[in-house]
Amino acid sequence: MRHQQNVIGTSKWELDTPCLVIAGDILKKNIQTMQAHVTACAKQIRPHAKTHKCSHIAQMQMEAGCTGICVAKVAEAEGLVEKGLQGVLITSPVVTDYKIERLMKCLSRDRELMVVVDNAGNAGKLNAAAEKHGLKLNVLVDLDPGMGRTGVPFSEGLALGKLIDNLPSLRLGGVQCYAGHVQHISSFAERSRASLDWMKQAAEVVGQFRASDLPCKIFTGAGTGTFEIDCRIPELTDLQVGSYTMMDAEYINIGSSQDPSRFTQFPPALTLLTTVISVNRPNFVTVDAGLKALYHHGGTPYVLNPSGSGLQYEWFGDEQGRIITSNSSPKLSLGKVLELVVSHCDPTVNLFDVLYVVRNEIVTDIWPIDLRGKCQ
Amino acid sequence: MRHQQNVIGTSKWELDTPCLVIAGDILKKNIQTMQAHVTACAKQIRPHAKTHKCSHIAQMQMEAGCTGICVAKVAEAEGLVEKGLQGVLITSPVVTDYKIERLMKCLSRDRELMVVVDNAGNAGKLNAAAEKHGLKLNVLVDLDPGMGRTGVPFSEGLALGKLIDNLPSLRLGGVQCYAGHVQHISSFAERSRASLDWMKQAAEVVGQFRASDLPCKIFTGAGTGTFEIDCRIPELTDLQVGSYTMMDAEYINIGSSQDPSRFTQFPPALTLLTTVISVNRPNFVTVDAGLKALYHHGGTPYVLNPSGSGLQYEWFGDEQGRIITSNSSPKLSLGKVLELVVSHCDPTVNLFDVLYVVRNEIVTDIWPIDLRGKCQ
Numbered sequence: 001m002r003h004q005q006n007v008i009g010t011s012k013w014e015l016d017t018p019c020l021v022i023a024g025d026i027l028k029k030n031i032q033t034m035q036a037h038v039t040a041c042a043k044q045i046r047p048h049a050k051t052h053k054c055s056h057i058a059q060m061q062m063e064a065g066c067t068g069i070c071v072a073k074v075a076e077a078e079g080l081v082e083k084g085l086q087g088v089l090i091t092s093p094v095v096t097d098y099k100i101e102r103l104m105k106c107l108s109r110d111r112e113l114m115v116v117v118d119n120a121g122n123a124g125k126l127n128a129a130a131e132k133h134g135l136k137l138n139v140l141v142d143l144d145p146g147m148g149r150t151g152v153p154f155s156e157g158l159a160l161g162k163l164i165d166n167l168p169s170l171r172l173g174g175v176q177c178y179a180g181h182v183q184h185i186s187s188f189a190e191r192s193r194a195s196l197d198w199m200k201q202a203a204e205v206v207g208q209f210r211a212s213d214l215p216c217k218i219f220t221g222a223g224t225g226t227f228e229i230d231c232r233i234p235e236l237t238d239l240q241v242g243s244y245t246m247m248d249a250e251y252i253n254i255g256s257s258q259d260p261s262r263f264t265q266f267p268p269a270l271t272l273l274t275t276v277i278s279v280n281r282p283n284f285v286t287v288d289a290g291l292k293a294l295y296h297h298g299g300t301p302y303v304l305n306p307s308g309s310g311l312q313y314e315w316f317g318d319e320q321g322r323i324i325t326s327n328s329s330p331k332l333s334l335g336k337v338l339e340l341v342v343s344h345c346d347p348t349v350n351l352f353d354v355l356y357v358v359r360n361e362i363v364t365d366i367w368p369i370d371l372r373g374k375c376q
Numbered sequence: 377m378r379h380q381q382n383v384i385g386t387s388k389w390e391l392d393t394p395c396l397v398i399a400g401d402i403l404k405k406n407i408q409t410m411q412a413h414v415t416a417c418a419k420q421i422r423p424h425a426k427t428h429k430c431s432h433i434a435q436m437q438m439e440a441g442c443t444g445i446c447v448a449k450v451a452e453a454e455g456l457v458e459k460g461l462q463g464v465l466i467t468s469p470v471v472t473d474y475k476i477e478r479l480m481k482c483l484s485r486d487r488e489l490m491v492v493v494d495n496a497g498n499a500g501k502l503n504a505a506a507e508k509h510g511l512k513l514n515v516l517v518d519l520d521p522g523m524g525r526t527g528v529p530f531s532e533g534l535a536l537g538k539l540i541d542n543l544p545s546l547r548l549g550g551v552q553c554y555a556g557h558v559q560h561i562s563s564f565a566e567r568s569r570a571s572l573d574w575m576k577q578a579a580e581v582v583g584q585f586r587a588s589d590l591p592c593k594i595f596t597g598a599g600t601g602t603f604e605i606d607c608r609i610p611e612l613t614d615l616q617v618g619s620y621t622m623m624d625a626e627y628i629n630i631g632s633s634q635d636p637s638r639f640t641q642f643p644p645a646l647t648l649l650t651t652v653i654s655v656n657r658p659n660f661v662t663v664d665a666g667l668k669a670l671y672h673h674g675g676t677p678y679v680l681n682p683s684g685s686g687l688q689y690e691w692f693g694d695e696q697g698r699i700i701t702s703n704s705s706p707k708l709s710l711g712k713v714l715e716l717v718v719s720h721c722d723p724t725v726n727l728f729d730v731l732y733v734v735r736n737e738i739v740t741d742i743w744p745i746d747l748r749g750k751c752q
Contacts, residue, residue: 014474016472016474016475016752017472017752018751018752019752050694050695072694072695073664073695092653092664092695092696093653093654093710094653095651095652095653095710095711096392096393096651096711098390098392099392118654118656119654119655119656119710121710122710144656148656148657148660148662148698149654149662149692149693149696149698150653150654150656150662150696151654151656152656153656180693275471275472276471277468277469277470277471277526278469278494278495278525278526278527279495280494280495280520280524280526280527280528280529281524284524286524286525286526288449288468288751288752289751290751291671291673291723292722292723292726292751293751295667295671295672296671296672296673297667297672316525317525317556318426318448318722318723319426319448319449319468319751320468320525320526322524322525334469334471334495334497334498335471335472346668346694347667347668347694350668350727351726351727351749351751352749353749372749373727373728373729373748375394375664375665375666375668375669375695375727376392376393376394376395376664
């Protein structure tokens, strides 16, 4: 891992680019804002580390009062458990023998570790592995909110719950229902209708569990896009929010309860710095951040700084981007550094090794993106 | 960097997924095929390491007879120079003081190192830095083939060449003209017309250099998509081909001199293995490779194995993909491993730490993707 070692105390504008910068005060405020809202709703946060891929931020979230931490993959769970984090939930099924063995190693260090299940055969394999290791594995029934990515249909949730409850080395914790496909619906009203529709059906499964005396302490779901909406579901216990920490153009451009066209509650803490490297055209300049520095997904990055300048980022290949200028734009000379809000934070963070932490434009710390590349 | 250490000698189908696999024999053959073609045209190869990001493959290319090696960024040059590779060309302008200092460090270890220049002020800065370090820096005039990403207009090439030739610590090597925007034009005939049009204009600048007694040993350009086309330009000295080593769906789906709808000369050496993790829907299954394992660019990955199965990959979020099945498809059970050709090799390779090398489906080696993430 290569990064600039001697930059603490210097201006962020002197950082080598392209690089990711995180505004420490905004990050902290975003974590507090979400925690305050969710606590006021008498619910908890189980934040998703797939967004920031950074055990340091996960630790900050836990210290702010979160009930546990979500990851998408076993390799991410390993990374957090190695750093001493406890209460990890793996939000995708773990199906191969090799991964189940690694899951058991994590479980031996984090007895509260949980995994979702959406298949009876998989439940049997997990039970056998836990039994072999003399461990109890906490599992949630994964419910499919209509998109089919993972999870069982709502109508099959109870049966899978009963099956799991009968397996001696599994401990049924409840259900997961994560409606990823509704998080970015632009209209807040439409997003509310769609999310509540799915989450109410999941809540009915929770009711079936209780009526059948099945354990169901946990009903986990929701994302940053539905953090206010899903809190209206009484049965929901915790929210798997992730992007609220860093934010990105994709989220900022959807409506919210505060503004029909902007998501305003969480300002962007994550930005990317990029440098002008070619200035031979009248209407644009070329910068050093392309597809390999800004993941091409979720819309287009936008120029945060210089602000109000009318400058626009456009994709321009793997290695470079271009900044469209106008007559009213400031002059962009060779070497000028610009600050962008990324289009989609999760996969963009996954392109870098470190986050440069800044306060008042001064670099105060460097945090490793230690879960970077852990897609297994 | 985490990877499976104990997999040498095992079947590739037992690798933990998602992971990148490289067929060693196909890679070797692709390197030989390109070398043979270019040598027969009395030209040379200066392959682009931005594709594979792997110093081991760069070394193989050099051993096969390449004349040097291209990189897009200073951080990549550092990685190759550290491994002892010589003759590195940085194909984008290097403009900031910090990067120019690092360039000088590379130059002190690789006296043949070259960089492109598209700005008179930048030439002056490079000259001053080289003078300060008591070094001579080889530079090429970067010519813009109409896309404006980097380079000066053809009409300004000679003037910049003369300016550079007068700077005592710069050594003018010739010109670069890389037409990135024509490489993927689907029709071979149209691509030929477009590329020859730009490259002939660059060749005229070479003629102007010679008529003015300016040094011009090098006219470098071309990519995998134009490797046959650009060899017809007499003035061209070397080809900056990259993707031919690994290949991807984006290139395979363009026409070639052999087939109007397929690029057939270089079979895919790079593939991605992915595992079925959810099977609750009748018409598709979910696999463990999403946007963070397959870069979302250049079209869609396709299923290579099982072959002829009619299975189709579709994007399905950051962490997962889905495989569309049909009545005639083989049954895809939980844990089944599929092999895909990636959509765009360059940014996908940049998502992983290692390449698993296989021969006859057995893992024979693990190569670090040691330039991964070096976008600075």
